[in-house]
Amino acid sequence: MLDAFRQGADGILILGCPEGDCHYQDGNYEAKKRVYLIRKLLESVGIEKERIRIELSIDPEGKRIPKLAEEMRKELAKLGPAKRSPVTEKRPKETVKARGGK
Structure with missing residues (x-):
């Protein structure tokens, strides 16, 4: 989930049985x-x-999914872009340079 924020997501909606x-x-x-x-x-x-929401009572036909997605979209629009923090910032890949023994 944190990786989604590191990739730039403003929120996450998790749907389950x-x-x-x-x-x-x-x-x-x-x-x-x-x-x-x-x-x-x-x-x-x-x-x-509120940027992460979990719904575990999805109907088998998935009829509620569009409504839940729209509710989440509205909530995220109200909150605005997600603030970046040390937990959610994408970390730069470190490079290691080999040096000779001279």
């Missing part, structure tokens, strides 16, 4: 815990927790 009804047994519970922790981390560096 209803709680207690996941093909991956406890996958949706694990996702919910991770989102909680990431939200706390973002808040600690001054980034709004």
Whole structure:
């Protein structure tokens, strides 16, 4: 999730199966815990927790998905661009130059 912010995302919407009804047994519970922790981390560096949203009660036909995406888009428009922080900044790749022993 942090990588999405490092790549320039202003927010993340995670969609999953209803709680207690996941093909991956406890996958949706694990996702919910991770989102909680990431939200706390973002808040600690001054980034709004509303930038990450998880919905685990998606209907099987996906009829609610467009509405959820539009709600998220509106929320992000209200918040404006995401603030960059040490946690979300894309780190430059370090290069190491080999030097001779002279």
